[in-house]
Amino acid sequence: MSCYRCGALLTPDEIAVHRKLVNRGATRHLCKRCLAAAFAVPVSMIEERIEYFRRSGCMLFAQPGKGEQGENTGNHGRRPAEG
Numbered sequence: 001m002s003c004y005r006c007g008a009l010l011t012p013d014e015i016a017v018h019r020k021l022v023n024r025g026a027t028r029h030l031c032k033r034c035l036a037a038a039f040a041v042p043v044s045m046i047e048e049r050i051e052y053f054r055r056s057g058c059m060l061f062a063q064p065g066k067g068e069q070g071e072n073t074g075n076h077g078r079r080p081a082e083g
């Protein structure tokens with residue numbers, strides 16, 4: 001899934017915050033930069049929103065410590081999401 005305006009690859013958080021701020025049923029989404037531009041706010045404000053929703057326990061957002069998906073067989077050293 002990528003931003004329909006600039007084509008940037010979207011993170012699940014960006015998709016979630018778009019749904020929260022724009023349209024819960026949105027089928028296409030903006031990255032946080034384009035979202036910030038659309039709302040005429042700094043990108044940091046979008047990031048704050050993401051953190052706010054995450055802290056408030058919104059299921060749309062990846063929860064800290066609960067992001068792992070089952071199967072703990074073997075230590076393959078999965079790489080954490082890179083920046």
Ligand SMILES: [Zn+2]
Pocket residue numbers: 003004005006007008030031032033034035
């Ligand atoms: Zn974009």
